[in-house]
Amino acid sequence: MATRRSVLSGSLALAACAGAPAAPAAARPLKDMLPCPAGVCGMSGQFAEAGWRDLVVREFSQFTPEWEMKMEAILRPDGSLDFSRADVCADFAARHGLRLHGHALIWYSQGADQFAGLDKAAFGEAYDRYVLAVTSRYRGKVVSWDVVNEAVAEDGDGLRSHHWSQALGEIDHIRRAFDVAHTADPQAVLFLNDYNLENLPRKGATFLRLVETLLKAGTPVHGIGTQSHLDVEIAEGQIAGFFREAAEFGLQIHVSELDASLKSDRRLDLRPDGQRRAQQAARVTELTEAFMALPAAQRFAFTVWGARDPDSWLNRDARAGSGDEPLLFDASGAPTSMHAAVVGALPA
Ligand code: XIL
Numbered sequence: 001m002a003t004r005r006s007v008l009s010g011s012l013a014l015a016a017c018a019g020a021p022a023a024p025a026a027a028r029p030l031k032d033m034l035p036c037p038a039g040v041c042g043m044s045g046q047f048a049e050a051g052w053r054d055l056v057v058r059e060f061s062q063f064t065p066e067w068e069m070k071m072e073a074i075l076r077p078d079g080s081l082d083f084s085r086a087d088v089c090a091d092f093a094a095r096h097g098l099r100l101h102g103h104a105l106i107w108y109s110q111g112a113d114q115f116a117g118l119d120k121a122a123f124g125e126a127y128d129r130y131v132l133a134v135t136s137r138y139r140g141k142v143v144s145w146d147v148v149n150e151a152v153a154e155d156g157d158g159l160r161s162h163h164w165s166q167a168l169g170e171i172d173h174i175r176r177a178f179d180v181a182h183t184a185d186p187q188a189v190l191f192l193n194d195y196n197l198e199n200l201p202r203k204g205a206t207f208l209r210l211v212e213t214l215l216k217a218g219t220p221v222h223g224i225g226t227q228s229h230l231d232v233e234i235a236e237g238q239i240a241g242f243f244r245e246a247a248e249f250g251l252q253i254h255v256s257e258l259d260a261s262l263k264s265d266r267r268l269d270l271r272p273d274g275q276r277r278a279q280q281a282a283r284v285t286e287l288t289e290a291f292m293a294l295p296a297a298q299r300f301a302f303t304v305w306g307a308r309d310p311d312s313w314l315n316r317d318a319r320a321g322s323g324d325e326p327l328l329f330d331a332s333g334a335p336t337s338m339h340a341a342v343v344g345a346l347p348a
Contacts, residue, residue, distance in 0.1 A: 027335050030059045030328065033346055035296065037062035037099050039303025041257070044068055044088045046311070055307050055333045056096075062301050063098040064256070065089040066313070069142075070103065071110040074134060079114060079126065081133055090141050101254075101301070102142040104149035104193060105131050106177045108162040115163060123167045128180050135184035144189035144300070146225055146256070147181050148174045151210060152194050156203030159210065174210075175219045182220040189300065193225030193256055197246075198239040198287070208245055215249065223252035223300055228287060230260040232279040239283060243290035252300035255291055259305045259326035260284050260338060261314050277325075281341040288345035302342075304328055309336065 031038040039062035046052045056063070067073055068085035076082055093100040106127075115123055135145065151174055153160050164173040178190055192211060197204035207224075214221050224246050230239075246253055260280045262273065291302060306312040308329045315322045328339040335343075 027339070027343070030339075030342075031061040033343060034302050035292075036299040037301040039064060039099075039101060039254075039256075039301045040307050041066040041103075041303065041305050042307060042311070044085060044092070046307075047088070047092050051333060052307055052311065053096075055329060056098075059329070060307075061097075061099060062101055062303060063089070063093045063096075064101045064103050064303060066103075066305075069134070069138075071105075071107065071114075071130070075111065075114045075130060077114055081130075083137060086134075086138070090138060094141065099301075100138070100142045101256075101303070102134075102138060102145040102188075103256075104146035105134060105181060106147065106164060106173070107149040108151070108160050108164065112163045115167070118167075120167060124176075127164070127168060127173070127176065131177050131180040132184045135181045135188065139185040139188070142185075142188065144191060144223065144254075145181055145185075146193035147177050147190045149193045150195065151192065152203055152207045154196075154203075156196075156200050156206045158206065171210075171213060171217070175214060175217060178214070178219045178221060189222045189252055190220055191223040191225040191252075191254055191256070192221055193227060193254075195227035195229050195257070196231075197226045198228065198242045199231040199234050201238055201241065204242045204245070208249075211249060211251070221251065223254055224249070225254045225256040227257035227305075228255050228259075229257060229305070230280075230283050230287065232260050232262070232276055232283050233264070234283065236282065236286065239286045240290045240293075243287075243294065247294050247298060251298065253291070253294055253298050254300040255287065255302045257303060257305040258284075258287070259312055259314060261324050261326045263314070263324050277337055280326075280338055284338050284341040285345045288342045292346065308333060 038060045040056055040060040041064040043066045068089045073085050074081055118126060151159055159170050181190055194207050197207050262276045304327055306327050308331055309325045309327050310331050312326050314324045314326050328336055330336050
C-alpha cells in the first residue's frame, strides 16, 4: 500500500533531482488526514489559552477531559456530586464541535475514600448510583465512555485487586459498571481501557482474555481502549501483534492516550537523543500502521494525550522533570518528528 511517506519521499526525491528545493509538506490538519476522529486530551484550565485552543480546534475533532470527568473531580467526600468541572468541558466540546469522550467512570486509583465504611449493600447502591448519574447526565453529549480504566494488574498477571473488586467482585464490578452505563445511555459506546497492552505482551494478553470473558457473559463492551503510552524501546512487532489480536473481537478500537516518551527510565541515559527519536518514529509508525490496518468500522478514534509537548503529563510529573517530547506538536504548536511519523504512516 502506498503510504504518505512513500509518496512524499518520492516527490521530494524528484524535486531534489530537479534541483528545486524540497518544499516542506503542507501539513493539513490531522483531523483531515485521519479517516476517523483525531482526539486530544486537555484540562479546563487550558481553554482560555489561545495557543492551545486554536491548535486543538484546528487539528482535532474529539476531546477527552484529562481530569474533569474522573471520579475525584465529581464525587465529593459526602457522596454528593459536583458536575461543574465536567460541565465546563462538555460545553467547550459542544462550542467547538468536538466529539466528547468520557474518561473514566470506574478507576482503581480513585473513590476509595468516598466509598470507605459502606457495607456491601450500600457500596453496591452507591456504585450503581454514581455510574447511572454521571452517564445519564451526559447522555447525548458524551458519545463514548471509558467505563472501567486499568483493570489488569501492572505486571499483566491477572487483574488488579482494589476497593471495587474487593467489594463487588473481580469480574462482577466490571460487568456491573458496563451494565449500568448501558442502561443509562444505550447509545454510548462503552470501552474497557488500559495501558502497556503493546509494551507488555503478557498484559495485553490478559486484557484480551478479560474482554473475552466479559463478552461471553453478555457484558455490553463495545470497544477496546489502548492507551498506547508507548515505550519506544520495545521490539518491533509487539504493537502490530496486539492490534491483530485485538481486532479479532470485531469491537471498536480507540488509541486513547498516545504519547511516546523520549526519556528512558534509566537515570543515566547515554544513548544519543537521535537514537531514541528514531525509536520513537519507528514505534509510532508501527502503531499508526497497525491502527490503519484495522477494518474502517473498528477505527473508533486516534487520541493523543496532550496537544503540545509541554502539555504532556510526562512533563508535569515531578520525577521525570520537563523537556520530554512525546507528542505531535511542540511548544510553539509546530508539528514534531512524531507528527511526521503518524502522517507518514497514513495512506497517501
Ligand atoms: C493522568 C493525567 O494526564 C494527569 O494530569 C493526572 O495527574 C493523572 O492522570 N492513564 C490514564 C489517564 O487513564 O487518566 C492518566 O492521566 C494517565 C494514565
